[in-house]
Amino acid sequence: MTIPKHDDIRIYALRHLADNGDVKLKEFEQPLAKQFDLTDEEITQMYDSGKGPVFYDRVAWALSYLSMAKLVDKPKRGLYRINKLGIEMLSKPEELESFVQEKVRGRASSKAKDDVSQDQSVIESDMTPQEQLYKSFESIRLSVYDDIIDTIISKSPYEFEHLVVKLLEKMGYGGQVKNAGLVTKASNDGGIDGIIKEDILGLGRIHIQAKRYGKDNTVGRDEIQKFVGALAVAQSNKGVFITTSSYTKSAHEYANNLNGSTTLVLIDGLELAKYIYDYNLGMQVEQVIEIKKLDSDFWDLLKDDA
Helix, strand or coil: CCCCCHHHHHHHHHHHHHHHCCEEHHHCHHHHHHHCCCCHHHHHCECCCCCCEHHHHHHHHHHHHHHHCCCEEEEECCEEEECHHHHHHHCCHHHHHHHHHHHHHHHHHHCCCCCCCCCCCCCCCCCCHHHHHHHHHHHHHHHHHHHHHHHHHCCCHHHHHHHHHHHHHHCCCCCCCCCCEEECCCCCCCCCCEEEECCCCCCCEEEEEEECCCCCCEECHHHHHHHHHHHHHCCCCEEEEEECCEECHHHHHHHHCCCCCCEEEEECHHHHHHHHHHCCCCCCCCCCCCCCCCCHHHHHCCCCCC
């Protein structure tokens, strides 16, 4: 039997979770290989690039899409658990593929930012090879964003505060000021979690609130108001509220309608992951692909055949 595609693996991965509880990524390979009657050679077959085994990678992608569609949870990095929605989906397996595509596409569309594609779940057959490559890149990046947030959530709140201070420094805030970033005391839920000094004398400061919440949680207007109150006490007019989750509509409206004396920026989980990715904080390059085209200036200088 040929190696199945990742979308063909999804339903069997979901069933395996339903039967076995929490399962680590590496523990899916053998049961699913048996399900598809794969030979040892097929299980260990590598990509032509040599960048890893094909079947294991497709299993990982099947689980990644199930996670993005919120059919499975990841209580720890690399550990998967079927949830109530996933169990319900098992009763209508014929709808699984369309459900996953709809959920992942909707997630990408509703969270589209700058260069992030509007549709990151499906590669249409009528796309050119170059378009397929770019679409694949965006899908990979969205999956990495999920991994970033899952990893952050598994760390302590205090580590999260350190992380966001490092990120703002990476983004250029604090300029050339040595030790521009400061994390305040470990227990500071109602006030300021971090400070960035914008100049050597510390006359300009950015105050930070960091909330490490689950993806499904939301930050409401009340929490934003409390942070603005903390800014007033600190006599600060610049604040950044960062969360691993998202904000309610009223929270955004409140932040956008503050008077000119206070500038407040809200960063949600997807934006946070994008900044961490783009500014290379705790990231490493896995692979570099070069795409070349003819240099018109060079070739146009050569004489054409008469």
